[in-house]
Amino acid sequence: MLNNEQLLRYSSNLLMKEIGEVGQQRLLKSHVLIIGLGGLGCPASQYLASSGVGQITLVDHDTISLSNLQRQTLYSSDDIGLSKARQAGHSLSQLNPDIRITALEEQACEDNLDALIKQADLVLDCTDNRETRYLINHSCYRLNTPLVSAAARGFNGQIIALNPEHSHGCYQCLYPDNVNEPLNCSNAGIAGPVVGIMGASQALQAINYFTGHELNWGYLQTFNGLSQNWQQLSLPRTASCPVCGGKNARSS
Amino acid sequence: MRVQVNDKHFEITEKTNLSQLLSAQNIDTSAVAVAMNGQIIHREQWQQTELKDNDTITLVQAVAGG
Ligand SMILES: [Zn+2]
Numbered sequence: 001m002l003n004n005e006q007l008l009r010y011s012s013n014l015l016m017k018e019i020g021e022v023g024q025q026r027l028l029k030s031h032v033l034i035i036g037l038g039g040l041g042c043p044a045s046q047y048l049a050s051s052g053v054g055q056i057t058l059v060d061h062d063t064i065s066l067s068n069l070q071r072q073t074l075y076s077s078d079d080i081g082l083s084k085a086r087q088a089g090h091s092l093s094q095l096n097p098d099i100r101i102t103a104l105e106e107q108a109c110e111d112n113l114d115a116l117i118k119q120a121d122l123v124l125d126c127t128d129n130r131e132t133r134y135l136i137n138h139s140c141y142r143l144n145t146p147l148v149s150a151a152a153r154g155f156n157g158q159i160i161a162l163n164p165e166h167s168h169g170c171y172q173c174l175y176p177d178n179v180n181e182p183l184n185c186s187n188a189g190i191a192g193p194v195v196g197i198m199g200a201s202q203a204l205q206a207i208n209y210f211t212g213h214e215l216n217w218g219y220l221q222t223f224n225g226l227s228q229n230w231q232q233l234s235l236p237r238t239a240s241c242p243v244c245g246g247k248n249a250r251s252s
Numbered sequence: 253m254r255v256q257v258n259d260k261h262f263e264i265t266e267k268t269n270l271s272q273l274l275s276a277q278n279i280d281t282s283a284v285a286v287a288m289n290g291q292i293i294h295r296e297q298w299q300q301t302e303l304k305d306n307d308t309i310t311l312v313q314a315v316a317g318g
Binding site: 036038039040041126127128129130133150151152153156157158169173174175176177188190195198199220222231232233234235236238240 | 282283285287290291292294295296310312313314315316317318
């Protein structure tokens, strides 16, 4: 049963038939792991905290710098030099004291990912580099945990929801070469609202998943911030994929 | 016959495969996902994927920032 404060706090969710009281109870029982608290992780975690996702684990080893403030909406000019995870945890607890937030000042890597992902119902990849993206993908497939991965650069955004129980391809199938991008946020720039839209879209998919709505698993969705166009491309599994193909395949 | 690559149209000869089209256009495919008519085609299938008239090819540059 929701208490009086929850009935008010989540009233806009409760009014919708798509969420309602049953959906809100589900949100409150869910645990999301958010890896990376930059331009994607800030809006994603804000919407999930405000919507009442009961447990949120935040992971980031980085500190806040002045150039982050153009798009990382959880931080202010007074926070320069402070830990992103700790600051984000602090802001989100103030936003919603009704939920449990765990802030970890560590880098997601091979040694800690499995343990982190094991506790979560859903993972949001909000990181800023390819190496960590491959590791998260692999770990989610190993542990059979669904993953919503998003990225942005310039005016372009991408998002894909992956479910190891389904037969579509994985992040490794999408970008099989472990080459470093010639361009990234620090040398190519990034439009704040574009990365914000992608982070908000991750939060929306998480809410839809937790409240029992089917996601568009295995479709790469790309957003062009200049034309405002979304495009959708299906991602089939590569038979030879070392993560989801062949004997690693959980489903066919 | 005509195919579309992102927003540009190209005239190509019959029996051209995806791999030939990409190299003829000098496209660096090291960090790119390639889709044909809305479905991503894995690199190992480019050579055996023959293009048909009016096929739409979409190139998506890998993006990893956040
Ligand atoms: Zn795969």
